[in-house]
Amino acid sequence: MDILQGLLGxxxxxxxxxxxxxxxxxxxxxxxxxxxxxxxxxxxxxxxFFTGPRQLFxxxxxxxxxxxxxxxxxxxxxxxxxxxxxxxxxxLTGTSLGVAGAIPPLVVGxxxxxxxxxxxxxxxxxxxxxxxxxxxxxxxxxxxxHALLPEARPGIFAAGTVTAITLVSYTAMxxxxxxxxxxxxxxxxxxxxFQTDVMLVTVVLLLILVQILQSVGDKxxxxxxxx
Amino acid sequence: xxxxxxxxxNYRVAGQDIPALQPTNLRIExxxxxxxxxxxxxxxxxxxxxxxxxEPCSGGRILVDGIEVTALDAAGLLGFRxxxxxxxxxxxxxxxxxxxxNVALPLKLxxxxxxxxIQQRVSELLERVGLSEHAQRYPxxxxxxxxxxxxxxxxxxxxxxxxxxxxxTSALDPQTTVQVLQLLAEINRELNLTIVLITHEMxxxxxxxxxxxxxxxxxxxxxxxxxxxxxxxxxxxxxxxxQDAEQIDESEQRDDFAHVPGRILRLTFQGQATYxxxxxxxxxxxGVDYSILAGRIDHIKDTPYxxxxxALTGGDFAAALARFDAGDVHVEVLR
Numbered sequence: 001m002d003i004l005q006g007l008l009g010x011x012x013x014x015x016x017x018x019x020x021x022x023x024x025x026x027x028x029x030x031x032x033x034x035x036x037x038x039x040x041x042x043x044x045x046x047x048x049f050f051t052g053p054r055q056l057f058x059x060x061x062x063x064x065x066x067x068x069x070x071x072x073x074x075x076x077x078x079x080x081x082x083x084x085x086x087x088x089x090x091x092l093t094g095t096s097l098g099v100a101g102a103i104p105p106l107v108v109g110x111x112x113x114x115x116x117x118x119x120x121x122x123x124x125x126x127x128x129x130x131x132x133x134x135x136x137x138x139x140x141x142x143x144x145x146h147a148l149l150p151e152a153r154p155g156i157f158a159a160g161t162v163t164a165i166t167l168v169s170y171t172a173m174x175x176x177x178x179x180x181x182x183x184x185x186x187x188x189x190x191x192x193x194f195q196t197d198v199m200l201v202t203v204v205l206l207l208i209l210v211q212i213l214q215s216v217g218d219k220x221x222x223x224x225x226x227x
Numbered sequence: 228x229x230x231x232x233x234x235x236x237n238y239r240v241a242g243q244d245i246p247a248l249q250p251t252n253l254r255i256e257x258x259x260x261x262x263x264x265x266x267x268x269x270x271x272x273x274x275x276x277x278x279x280x281x282e283p284c285s286g287g288r289i290l291v292d293g294i295e296v297t298a299l300d301a302a303g304l305l306g307f308r309x310x311x312x313x314x315x316x317x318x319x320x321x322x323x324x325x326x327x328x329n330v331a332l333p334l335k336l337x338x339x340x341x342x343x344x345i346q347q348r349v350s351e352l353l354e355r356v357g358l359s360e361h362a363q364r365y366p367x368x369x370x371x372x373x374x375x376x377x378x379x380x381x382x383x384x385x386x387x388x389x390x391x392x393x394x395x396t397s398a399l400d401p402q403t404t405v406q407v408l409q410l411l412a413e414i415n416r417e418l419n420l421t422i423v424l425i426t427h428e429m430x431x432x433x434x435x436x437x438x439x440x441x442x443x444x445x446x447x448x449x450x451x452x453x454x455x456x457x458x459x460x461x462x463x464x465x466x467x468x469x470q471d472a473e474q475i476d477e478s479e480q481r482d483d484f485a486h487v488p489g490r491i492l493r494l495t496f497q498g499q500a501t502y503x504x505x506x507x508x509x510x511x512x513x514g515v516d517y518s519i520l521a522g523r524i525d526h527i528k529d530t531p532y533x534x535x536x537x538a539l540t541g542g543d544f545a546a547a548l549a550r551f552d553a554g555d556v557h558v559e560v561l562r
Contacts, residue, residue: 132319135279136333136385137308146332150323226322226365 013195018185023205026181028099029171030209033106034164041111041163042156044070045118046144052119056130056140070112078109078170082177102179106170114163121155122148154225161217165210172206182206229255229278229389229421234287234297236273247273249446250287255423255438257292257388260415262432262453263425264468265442271425274442275391278423279311280304292388309337312382316394318374320366326377327353327362333384352380356410372403379410383418390414392424396431408435412528429472433457433527441465454527458495458534459557473523484520484562489540491520492548495557496533506537509550514542536561 044066050056051063073081085105086096093100125148133147149156172183182202190199231253237244248270255261265271276282277289280296289296291307299307320329327349334345353359356376366374375395382390392411396404412435415422426432432439432453439457440450443464449456460466484491496503501524510517522535539547551558 126317126319128315128317128319129321131281132313132315133332133336134281135308135311135313135391136336136381137305138336139305142336146336147321151321153323224323226367 011197011201013189013193013197014201019182019201019205022180022182022185022202025099025179026168026171026183026206026209029102029106029174029179029181030164030167032099032103033110033167033171034160036103036107037110037114037163037167038160040107041114042118044111044115045122046148048115048119049122049148050140052123056143070115073108073112074116078105078173079176081105081109082174086177097178098180101177102171102174102181106167106174109170110163110167113166114159117159117162118152118156121152121159124155125151154221157217157220157224161213161221164213164217168206168210168213228257228290228292229253229423230290231274231277232288232290234277234284234289236270236277236282237285246445248277248284249444251447253440253447253450255421257421258415258419259437260412260422260424260435262436262439263423263442264427264429264432264439265425265464266427269442270445271442272393273445275393275423275425278389278391279308279313309333309385310387311389311391312385312387313391313393314375314378314382314395316397318366318371318378318398320374320377320381322366325363325365326358326369329366329377330380330384333381337385348384349380352384355383355414356380370403371399372406375399375403375407376410379407379414383414383420387420389421389423392422394425394427397426397428404431405434411435429457429468433472433525435528437528441468454497454530454532457527458497458532484536484538487518487520487538489516489538490544490560491562492537492539492551493559493561494533494535494537494551495559496535496555497557498530498532500555501531501533503554505551505554505556506535509547509554510542513544513547513550515539515544515547516541 048063048066048070051059051066053063082105085108089096089101089104092104095101129147129151130143133143138146171179171181172186175181175184175187178184182205186199186202189195190202231251233250233252234248235246235250236248237246251274263271263274273282277284278291278296280299284297287297291311294307296307321332324332330349330352331345334340334348340348350359350362353362356379358373358376358380361369361373366377369377378395396407399407408431411422411424414420424431424436436453438451439453440447441456441462441464442448443462449460449462449465456465457469460469506517509515517537517539520536520538522533524531524533526532548558548560
């Protein structure tokens with residue numbers, strides 16, 4: 001009994017409601033930012049692929065420009081991006097705090113990353129498939145929707161999984177600028193107030209989240225792989 | 228009919244024009260199986276892709292059934308490509324779609340048939356290529372020969388008048404190659420389909436083609452009916468291909484014959500002449516003795532042929548030569 005009491009006593013600082021709210025915030029930030037990241041990143045990835053060297057719509061200037069923007073955003077440390085984005089975020093959502101304030105920097109941080117992964121996944125599609133679809137008289141639109149995206153689907157799901165997990169770690173960082181969520185809890189209570197129990201619980205919850213994302217992602221990849 | 232008028236193609240590599248196809252004139256008659264043979268880099272793949280403009284040409288005109296392919300606008304080109312089927316060395320099936328969905332794809336892209344009509348057409352096509360029971364499988368579950376059958380069914384989906392075959396049997400084993408070639412010959416007859424195929428194997432040409440063009444260094448160096456080109460090759464490249472197909476080394480053979488007494492002839496029989504008892508008759512009537520040094524009797528597509536190398540001794544050689552000449556046989560005096 002004493003041991004159990006002592007064990008429970010260790011978790012004295014853990015407030016179940018706070019943890020629940022923080023988990024919900026993290027899930028909302030993750031869901032919202034993943035949605036917009038895919039919405040913007042998928043077309044950007046397709047554009048990068050098609051305008052790239054030796055591709056169907058090779059446009060050196062456009063590709064160089066897109067590439068530069070993507071590289072700049074990817075080389076910027078996320079913590080800096082969070083701060084630089086504040087005025088733009090306020091303009092977009094009316095606040096730089098909370099879940100709504102976190103989503104724009106998360107999306108801007110993750111979209112270039114996801115777009116590059118999509119570009120790579122599309123490059124993995126056999127050129128012969130594109131040629132065969134062209135020979136059938138497919139338009140560019142048809143090539144994208146009937147051949148390229150279905151063929152690259154496992155790769156795109158893998159890219160989505162990696163991006164979602166990256167977003168989880170980004171949401172933790174977003175706690176620094178007042179985004180809320182599990183990361184914020186870990187920083188404010190676990191780190192700044194030396195509440196090791198809070199730190200432990202939040203980290204374990206983040207770990208569980210990452211595990212779930214990875215295994216769901218892996219299942220989707222396997223489900224859509226026909227090779 | 229497919230017609231090339233002074234068509235050429237250059238690739239631009241590092242600011243320089245590299246010729247891939249020398250100015251070429253060519254006519255391919257409807258309903259024919261037309262073979263293009265050449266080593267890799269000879270330009271045959273480029274020539275094939277010019278027909279449906281997967282590669283744009285650098286100059287000249289290409290006419291297909293009166294349509295000037297080289298002058299089509301973007302929309303016209305998409306419509307034109309639907310009338311030209313194409314199959315590939317590596318099949319190029321979509322791994323993410325079932326066999327039935329792969330065959331349905333060109334029909335879906337064309338958007339002219341309803342879902343039900345597409346289904347019906349797909350099952351017709353799969354039946355034609357003998358893959359009905361594999362409709363719901365994925366390409367990864369099929370053998371190479373089955374994959375190419377799917378490729379053929381897919382290429383025929385939009386009822387094209389022309390089928391382009393890009394090394395369609397090069398990734399298949401010899402037995403499967405024969406089966407796929409038989410299928411191509413069948414659909415050529417049944418649908419009166421014009422087939423243009425490229426290959427680096429003379430055996431493929433011999434089995435199915437009506438006419439052949441031999442390519443080397445971006446130019447057609449020899450062309451004509453397969454029987455003609457195969458039995459009487461002129462260009463060194465053609466001779467090389469024929470010898471590879473027959474596994475004969477001519478120079479080695481000449482050395483072997485050095486010790487054989489008498490005159491040496493090569494007789495080529497074609498069609499019904501192959502079965503005529505000519506040798507015995509000539510020997511009896513002119514008193515020559517013959518020994519057969521080398522020979523082969525086979526078919527070129529549906530035409531039987533025989534090619535024999537003989538040594539003749541004794542008797543009246545000149546008379547024998549005259550009799551052979553008169554007997555519907557092509558004679559070459561080798562020595």
